[in-house]
Amino acid sequence: MATEAAAGDKRWATVTVAVVFTAYMAVVFGLGLYLFSLLASEMREGLGFGTRTIGIATAGAQISFLVAAFACPHLASRVGDGRLIVMAVLIAGLLLCLMSLVESAASMTTLIGALAVCAACMVIPTVGVITRTVDFRYRSQVNGLVSSGTAYGQFAAGSVAPWLVLDAGWRSVWLVLGMGSVLVAFGGFLALRFFAPAAFSTEWRSEKTGGQSGSDMSIFNRTNVIVWALLATSGMACGPWQNYLSTFLADENGLSITVIGQLWTIVGFLGLFSGFAVGRLADRIGVKKALGLSYGILGLSAILIAVHAEVAFLYAAAIAFGLSFFAVYGLIPAYITKTVNDKQATAVFAGANVCLGLGTALGNLVSGYIPELSGSLQHVYFGVAGVAAAGAFLVLVLPKEGTIAPAS
Numbered sequence: 001m002a003t004e005a006a007a008g009d010k011r012w013a014t015v016t017v018a019v020v021f022t023a024y025m026a027v028v029f030g031l032g033l034y035l036f037s038l039l040a041s042e043m044r045e046g047l048g049f050g051t052r053t054i055g056i057a058t059a060g061a062q063i064s065f066l067v068a069a070f071a072c073p074h075l076a077s078r079v080g081d082g083r084l085i086v087m088a089v090l091i092a093g094l095l096l097c098l099m100s101l102v103e104s105a106a107s108m109t110t111l112i113g114a115l116a117v118c119a120a121c122m123v124i125p126t127v128g129v130i131t132r133t134v135d136f137r138y139r140s141q142v143n144g145l146v147s148s149g150t151a152y153g154q155f156a157a158g159s160v161a162p163w164l165v166l167d168a169g170w171r172s173v174w175l176v177l178g179m180g181s182v183l184v185a186f187g188g189f190l191a192l193r194f195f196a197p198a199a200f201s202t203e204w205r206s207e208k209t210g211g212q213s214g215s216d217m218s219i220f221n222r223t224n225v226i227v228w229a230l231l232a233t234s235g236m237a238c239g240p241w242q243n244y245l246s247t248f249l250a251d252e253n254g255l256s257i258t259v260i261g262q263l264w265t266i267v268g269f270l271g272l273f274s275g276f277a278v279g280r281l282a283d284r285i286g287v288k289k290a291l292g293l294s295y296g297i298l299g300l301s302a303i304l305i306a307v308h309a310e311v312a313f314l315y316a317a318a319i320a321f322g323l324s325f326f327a328v329y330g331l332i333p334a335y336i337t338k339t340v341n342d343k344q345a346t347a348v349f350a351g352a353n354v355c356l357g358l359g360t361a362l363g364n365l366v367s368g369y370i371p372e373l374s375g376s377l378q379h380v381y382f383g384v385a386g387v388a389a390a391g392a393f394l395v396l397v398l399p400k401e402g403t404i405a406p407a408s
Contacts, residue, residue, distance in 0.1 A: 030153015144279020
């Protein structure tokens with residue numbers, strides 16, 4: 001009976017962590033950090049700033065995220081993973097409310113940078129909590145669902161923002177979504193406290209995950225370096241794929257904004273469930289196989305963009321990208337939760353996020369020069385396919401979860 005009760009508690013903890021963390025991702029990314037992109041044009045009219053300010057704000061947010069990623073493991077070790085996550089979401093909600101009061105571009109930029117800090121302090125510690133609270137068999141699908149939280153947030157923001165802007169202006173969007181985010185933060189805290197109290201534990205488990213154990217083991221080992229390189233290649237591939245799509249298709253191929261909008265709709269729709277679906281597949285066939293498949297599909301999507309002869313190729317590319325993009329960003333943390341103990345998971349994932357940011361910046365920077373050298377953005381997508389192939393190769397040399405020798 002005791003065993004059955006414990007199993008039931010574990011199931012409730014798994015469901016609670018999955019739902020709450022998905023909602024938290026929706027708040028800090030979909031409703032929070034990425035909401036600025038949706039409202040930028042409306043805010044420009046009200047605050048009187050130019051496109052250069054948008055670039056400064058987004059670059060500042062990226063830098064803030066990277067700095068917070070460095071500091072996050074130290075903060076998590078001091079206050080605990082679960083507490084840091086809840087605090088980050090609560091503060092993010094308050095910052096969204098404050099965004100409704102900004103009167104200058106400087107204050108706006110500062111708050112966006114602070115939102116990026118909250119985003120890092122929310123997402124990075126999740127791997128430690130998932131390692132501690134979720135059954136090994138279900139960690140890939142939980143991480144996959146959490147990675148799709150951004151899509152849920154963007155879907156909600158895209159549904160609510162237009163009519164709020166028309167009825168009450170852009171400030172109302174920040175205020176309403178901010179107040180909703182605060183409620184989500186409190187509701188999630190109560191759910192975790194009641195159904196998954198281990199999320200707030202500061203006692204590290206030495207669970208036998210088939211991965212790296214031992215509290216004194218350095219995180220700088222071959223496996224973790226490969227994981228970091230994988231997230232760097234993900235940023236180098238996915239950043240340019242997204243950033244140059246509209247320009248390539250509209251300016252070089254003469255496609256309408258309607259078609260381009262349809263492609264993004266496909267990507268966003270698939271993002272609502274692709275992370276969970278591929279995570280579920282990974283729990284069945286292994287993270288390594290699912291990750292290799294995802295990189296292959298990502299490379300295929302880039303090739304289809306580059307060589308498209310008709311619009312059907314582009315629709316296929318959008319489907320491939322929608323399936324692989326959210327999958328990759330869910331499978332890598334899933335791999336970490338299956339190979340690293342909960343004490344080290346946050347530090348390893350923090351390093352991975354730093355590499356993701358650097359890889360994204362490098363990919364966007366290099367891709368910006370490619371048209372000057374080759375005369376076309378088509379070669380950006382050939383480059384993305386090459387980077388995805390490099391990611392697939394790294395997956396080949398990545399140890400399978402459950403086969404890594406434990407640390408002595």
